Each structure stands twice: as C-alpha cells, then as structure tokens.
Amino acid sequence: MSTSEMLGKVLAGLGKVGEIEASAISTRDGLLMNADMHAAGDPETFVAMSATMLGAAETATSELGKSVPNRVIVETDDGKLICMGAGPKALVVVMTAPDAGLGLVLVEMAKAAEKIERLI
Amino acid sequence: MIETGIPKLDGYLHGGVPEGRSLVYYTYPGVAGDVFGMQTICHATSNGILGVYVASSTDPQMIRDQFSEFGWATEDYNGRFIVVDAFSGLIGADSQERYVVSDPEDVNSLTQCIKKVMEEMSEPGIIVFESLSTIMDLCGESETLDALEEWSQYAMLYDHALVYNFTAWPYSEETLLHVKENVCNSVISVGGITGDVIFGQYFGVLKVDWTDIARKSTLFKVLKPGGIRAYIPKILVTGPFDAGKSTFVHALSNRAISVDRLGTTIALDHGHVDRKGFAADIFGTPGQERFDPIVKLLSGEAMGIFLLLDSTNTTDFKRGKRMLEITESFGLPVVIVANKQDMSEALTPEEIRRELDMPANVQIMPAVAATGEGVFEAFETLVDMVMEVD
Structure with missing residues (x-):
C-alpha cells in the first residue's frame, strides 16, 4: 500500500467518528496530501488556509515566549474546525457537525495525528 | 505523426507517434494510467483522425460514459470513433458494436478481429487498447506477447499507429522487461511519487526509436472534465x-x-x-x-x-x-x-x-x-x- 493510500485509511478512520464532516492531511506548508471532503469544497484551498492558520498561531504564541499551541479550534454556528500538527512535517484538520462532542473528536484526532507522524 | 494530446509529451516525442509505430503507456499500479490512452484517442479523433478503441475490461456504453465524464463527446466524432468490443463476450451479453470479439479469452479470436478492423479502416488511423494487462490476464502472457508482434506487423503494413495502456501488475519479470524494452517503438512510464512529503504523479519517456530521447519527467494531474494536465x-x-x-x-x-x-x-x-x-x-x-x-x-x-x-x-x-x-x-x-x-x-x-x-x-x-x-x-x-x- 502506498503512503498516500495509508493516509487515506487514517482519514477513513476519522470519518467513522460520526460527527466529523470533512477531514484532510497536508504538509505544514499547505500542500494537500489527502482529503476526505464529501464534496464539501475545494480541498487544496482548505488545507492551504488551515496550514496558514496553524502556522500563524504557532508564530503568535512563540512570539510571547510560550510553547506552541496543541491545536487551533475555530467555532462557527455550523460546526467546529480543528487543526492539529501531526509531527514536524504534516498537519491534520477536520470540520465537525455543529453539536459535535469535542472530547471524542480530539481524542480521535490525536490518535490520527500520531499515526500520520509515523507514516511519513 | 499522430499527436498524443498529452501536454509536454508530444514535444518529447518530436510531434507524436509516427504512422505504423507503436507506443505503450507503462503504468505502475495505483496510478491512473487509463486516461492516457483515452486522451490520446480523443485528441486524435477530434483532429479528424480515425480512432479505434479496443475495450477489454469495460462495457462499451460505460466507456462512452467515462469519456464524457472527461468532457470528450465520442458521439460528436462523426463515426471516426470506433469501439472493438472485447468485453461483452466475457459476460455473455449482446453487443451493439460493429466489431465484436466472440471469445475475448482466445487471443486468436482477438487478433482476427483486430486485423479485420485494420483492413477495413478507410485511411491510416490510431488504435488504442484500453488495457493490455487485461488481455494478458485473459489470454496468457506469452500468447499476448506473440500476438503483439503480429499486430505491430499488420499496423505497419496499413500505417496505423498502435497505443497500449499497460499496468505493470506482478507478471513474470521476463514479461515486464519485454513490454518495457522490446515490444513497442516507444515506452512512456507513468508512475507515482511517494517521496518525503509531496505526493504526485509523473510521466516520462523510457524509450523512443524515432527521435532522441528526452530524459525528463513531467508531473501531472487528472482533471474531470479536462483530462491530463502537466501540474x-x-x-x-x-x-x-x-x-x-x-x-x-x-x-x-x-x-x-x-x-x-x-x-x-x-x-x-x-x-x-x-x-x-x-x-x-x-x-x-x-x-x-x-x-x-x-x-x-x-x-x-x-x-x-x-x-x-x-x-x-x-x-x-x-x-x-x-x-x-x-x-x-x-x-x-x-x-x-x-x-x-x-x-x-x-x-x-x-x-x-x-x-x-x-x-x-x-x-x-x-x-x-x-x-x-x-x-x-x-x-x-x-x-x-x-x-x-x-
């Protein structure tokens, strides 16, 4: 199985958490590696913006001498967008349903991030 | 010269495939290779060249649908797009096509039909095989390789260009090497990159015997509609x-x-x-x-x-x-x-x-x-x- 297919498998696993509507893996600099979008939009733009967001958040906290953020969570009326580093090279981002339980999603994302880090 | 219609590739091949010569798209498993042959035949037929598509693993109607997904309307080609049906015989279905291979698992039956098409084509054209690997799976590796030589000779005789889609499944080393080096006048490898972090697909010329070889690889992406784009x-x-x-x-x-x-x-x-x-x-x-x-x-x-x-x-x-x-x-x-x-x-x-x-x-x-x-x-x-x- 190619790395790309294995990453697809990790995303498929995330997709089984009922509250996750779309998910994607990209490089830290915003290049798409794999996405499970359910036709929710353009994955290339989605990951480019997510990578910028996570990178900007990391720069913002480290400017103040704090450690890098564990994740970025964006709350909207229609759902939550969660972006998390997956090792030094990659990141994983998901969009959840509006009433998603954050606990379960975060646990599953952390698991996925660990797998991704080991895959690449 | 018949252009392949693949961006950059015609430049590498010095204009395309000459009449009477053959080309194989040698695709590694897991990479979308079929679309290369599809794009080549559509490019040729839309330029007024007679095109024959040998369907071995898909129903002819489905094939037309697949083409239209890419935005290539085969029905607009005024009968210049001909399908050889080497599929319906496998599942015992009736066929609407003019050329039907009665027993797709017998290489002689296939050869007979292909020769007939080549003879009856009114002018030199292009014949694209949907999947050479499927033909090998059905007819046997060595039998298919022997038949390939016969088809090439015949194509040369009638000045038709031959184009094969081939997926390098785990066939015998000998067969793979043969396809890669001997069988065709040119070989285009189509593969995937699973490098450090970038994932991409590329194609490059492995062999060409009518011009100098350009040792370059081109990244590509398949768009629907649109087909292959250098990316x-x-x-x-x-x-x-x-x-x-x-x-x-x-x-x-x-x-x-x-x-x-x-x-x-x-x-x-x-x-x-x-x-x-x-x-x-x-x-x-x-x-x-x-x-x-x-x-x-x-x-x-x-x-x-x-x-x-x-x-x-x-x-x-x-x-x-x-x-x-x-x-x-x-x-x-x-x-x-x-x-x-x-x-x-x-x-x-x-x-x-x-x-x-x-x-x-x-x-x-x-x-x-x-x-x-x-x-x-x-x-x-x-x-x-x-x-x-x-």
Whole structure:
C-alpha cells in the first residue's frame, strides 16, 4: 500500500467518528496530501488556509515566549474546525457537525495525528 | 505523426507517434494510467483522425460514459470513433458494436478481429487498447506477447499507429522487461511519487526509436472534465507591499481566494490555474515585513517563484531581493514580474535589471496585473523553466 493510500485509511478512520464532516492531511506548508471532503469544497484551498492558520498561531504564541499551541479550534454556528500538527512535517484538520462532542473528536484526532507522524 | 494530446509529451516525442509505430503507456499500479490512452484517442479523433478503441475490461456504453465524464463527446466524432468490443463476450451479453470479439479469452479470436478492423479502416488511423494487462490476464502472457508482434506487423503494413495502456501488475519479470524494452517503438512510464512529503504523479519517456530521447519527467494531474494536465503543485508569488501580488494571482487564476483585510493580504492568496494543458496551484504571500514568518511558512516546497515588483517604486526593490532570501528560493526557477508598466514613471525591465544588479539570465518580464497584460506570458515562461528542471 502506498503512503498516500495509508493516509487515506487514517482519514477513513476519522470519518467513522460520526460527527466529523470533512477531514484532510497536508504538509505544514499547505500542500494537500489527502482529503476526505464529501464534496464539501475545494480541498487544496482548505488545507492551504488551515496550514496558514496553524502556522500563524504557532508564530503568535512563540512570539510571547510560550510553547506552541496543541491545536487551533475555530467555532462557527455550523460546526467546529480543528487543526492539529501531526509531527514536524504534516498537519491534520477536520470540520465537525455543529453539536459535535469535542472530547471524542480530539481524542480521535490525536490518535490520527500520531499515526500520520509515523507514516511519513 | 499522430499527436498524443498529452501536454509536454508530444514535444518529447518530436510531434507524436509516427504512422505504423507503436507506443505503450507503462503504468505502475495505483496510478491512473487509463486516461492516457483515452486522451490520446480523443485528441486524435477530434483532429479528424480515425480512432479505434479496443475495450477489454469495460462495457462499451460505460466507456462512452467515462469519456464524457472527461468532457470528450465520442458521439460528436462523426463515426471516426470506433469501439472493438472485447468485453461483452466475457459476460455473455449482446453487443451493439460493429466489431465484436466472440471469445475475448482466445487471443486468436482477438487478433482476427483486430486485423479485420485494420483492413477495413478507410485511411491510416490510431488504435488504442484500453488495457493490455487485461488481455494478458485473459489470454496468457506469452500468447499476448506473440500476438503483439503480429499486430505491430499488420499496423505497419496499413500505417496505423498502435497505443497500449499497460499496468505493470506482478507478471513474470521476463514479461515486464519485454513490454518495457522490446515490444513497442516507444515506452512512456507513468508512475507515482511517494517521496518525503509531496505526493504526485509523473510521466516520462523510457524509450523512443524515432527521435532522441528526452530524459525528463513531467508531473501531472487528472482533471474531470479536462483530462491530463502537466501540474505544478506550488508556485509562489512574492514581493514587497503593494506590488500587486494579489491582483496578479487573481488575474492568472481560473479561481482564486484571498485572505485580505483593509486592502492588504494578511495570510495568503490561493489560486488554481488551468491553461493550455498546464495546471498549477498558486500561493501568494503577504508583502509587509511583519508577516515574514508566514512568508517563510508558505514558501516550502515551491517549485517556481514569481517576484512581483512595482516598476515605479525603486525604494522597494531591495525589499524584493530580500524576499527571495526569506523564501529560500535560491536555485529555483524565478521570474521577476515588472508590474504596473502602464504608469508613466515605470522603469523598463532592463532598467530594473540594472537597479537590482541581476545577471542577464534572470527573466524580468513586463506586466500590468490590473488589466492582465503580460500575466500569462510570465506564467508560461515560468512553467517552461519549472518543466525544464528534472
């Protein structure tokens, strides 16, 4: 199985958490590696913006001498967008349903991030 | 010469496939290879050449649907698109096609039908095999290889070009080597890159016996509709504040999105270009110094760089050079775009070269991003430079 297919498998696993509507893996600099979008939009733009967001958040906290953020969570009326580093090279981002339980999603994302880090 | 219709490839092949010769798209498993043969036959038939498609693993009606998904309307080709049905016989279905292989598992039955088509074609044309690997699975490896020789001879006799899609499943070493080296006049390898982090697909010429071989690989992407595009995953657009980077990205892209507040980009511009067989994703950086960490973040893995300069604002030129350093773009193809050429006080590209103290081999191109003037010329120049690098 190619790395790309294995990453697809990790995303498929995330997709089984009922509250996750779309998910994607990209490089830290915003290049798409794999996405499970359910036709929710353009994955290339989605990951480019997510990578910028996570990178900007990391720069913002480290400017103040704090450690890098564990994740970025964006709350909207229609759902939550969660972006998390997956090792030094990659990141994983998901969009959840509006009433998603954050606990379960975060646990599953952390698991996925660990797998991704080991895959690449 | 019959053009393959695959961007860049016809250039590598010195115009395409000559009459009477053969070409195989040698595809590694897991990569979308079928579309190469499909694009080749559609390109040929839409140019008025007679095309025959030998369907071995898909129902002919489904095949027409597959073509139309890519935006290729086979019914518009006025009967120049002929399907040889080597599928229906497998499942015992009736066929609507003029040419039907009665027993697709018998290579002689297939050969007979193919010869008949070649004889009855009113003029030299192109014959594309949907899947040579399926024929091997059905008829046996050595039997198929023997038949290939017979088809090639016949095609030569009638001046037809032969094109095969072949997927390198785990056949015997001998068979794979034979397909790769002996069977056809040219071999195009189609593979995937699973390098460090970038995932992509590429094609390159392994063998060609009618011209010098161009040892180059081209990244590609398959669009629906559209088909195969030479593809650059990241082109960076950078430059000082107010040089017109966002305007440039929007002028260039078929669709683009910017994250800007109060008239200046604070995160990035992101656009897709799809033009003349080439596709690219464009990343535009912010220009103000306080956003430098983001510029650095975005610039990784870029394959080519546009440095935008406001031709009227010489004081910012230094900053422009500095941005090339921030993006760590040394050694990458760079095109400097001398923007705002419509302003009366704009410096010419040559004046800018002197100001920047740039060597003569650095491309500096005039443009007016606001009207789109010069934008595509700059794009084509950069794409050529990126594609020339292996």
